[in-house]
Amino acid sequence: MGLAAYVHPGPERCGTHMSDEIRMEHWPKEKPALYSLLRQQLAALMEGETHPLPNLANASALLWQALENINWVGFYLNTGKEELLLGPFQGKTACIRIPFEKGVCGAAARERCTQLVYDVHRFPGHIACDSASNSELVVPLVKADRLLGVLDIDSPSIGRFDEEDKGGLEALAALLAEGCDWNRWQMGS
Numbered sequence: 482m483g484l485a486a487y488v489h490p491g492p493e494r495c496g497t498h499m500s501d502e503i504r505m506e507h508w509p510k511e512k513p514a515l516y517s518l519l520r521q522q523l524a525a526l527m528e529g530e531t532h533p534l535p536n537l538a539n540a541s542a543l544l545w546q547a548l549e550n551i552n553w554v555g556f557y558l559n560t561g562k563e564e565l566l567l568g569p570f571q572g573k574t575a576c577i578r579i580p581f582e583k584g585v586c587g588a589a590a591r592e593r594c595t596q597l598v599y600d601v602h603r604f605p606g607h608i609a610c611d612s613a614s615n616s617e618l619v620v621p622l623v624k625a626d627r628l629l630g631v632l633d634i635d636s637p638s639i640g641r642f643d644e645e646d647k648g649g650l651e652a653l654a655a656l657l658a659e660g661c662d663w664n665r666w667q668m669g670s
């Protein structure tokens with residue numbers, strides 16, 4: 482079966498839930514193929530929709546289904562006050578506000594640079610929302626020099642994420658940043 486067979490059928494077939502058609506055992510094991518498929522899937526899910534809220538919600542659900550060995554995935558959004566606010570996510574309940582000066586998420590927002598953390602216990606200021614987390618990848622979402630927020634993924638395994646994950650998730654974050662109309666969602670305060 483070719484990759485195209487896995488692409489989400491799109492809004493016209495929303496009555497058929499994606500998880501009915503795409504079961505975990507069908508996700509590619511090789512990261513290049515996995516992230517290529519995820520880019521197709523996310524683009525299909527976003528087709529005809531530019532509002533950030535449903536697109537981030539579906540993106541977090543898609544990554545939760547597709548990525549192995551993670552315990553949290555979701556978004557923190559820039560309030561415009563040097564602070565991040567919890568957005569759509571999958572996993573256990575999480576801290577709501579993160580100042581830019583704190584945590585892995587704050588570092589990604591402050592530096593506008595992906596944070597690939599091999600062992601969170603060795604990252605100064607790491608915020609342990611879930612004590613099960615041992616490694617983390619945080620990717621900033623930036624459009625036209627505007628920091629929109631960050632994509633945060635946690636794993637219970639030390640060293641879960643590598644450069645292939647970083648590249649793959651940066652491409653997905655770019656798709657979200659570019660494909661949404663961020664003026665449709667006032668995120669302040």
Ligand code: SME
Pocket residue numbers: 553575576579583584585586587606607608609610611614617633635
């Ligand atoms: N660990 C993050 C906080 C968010 S939770 O992982 C969901 C950090 O240090 O910024």
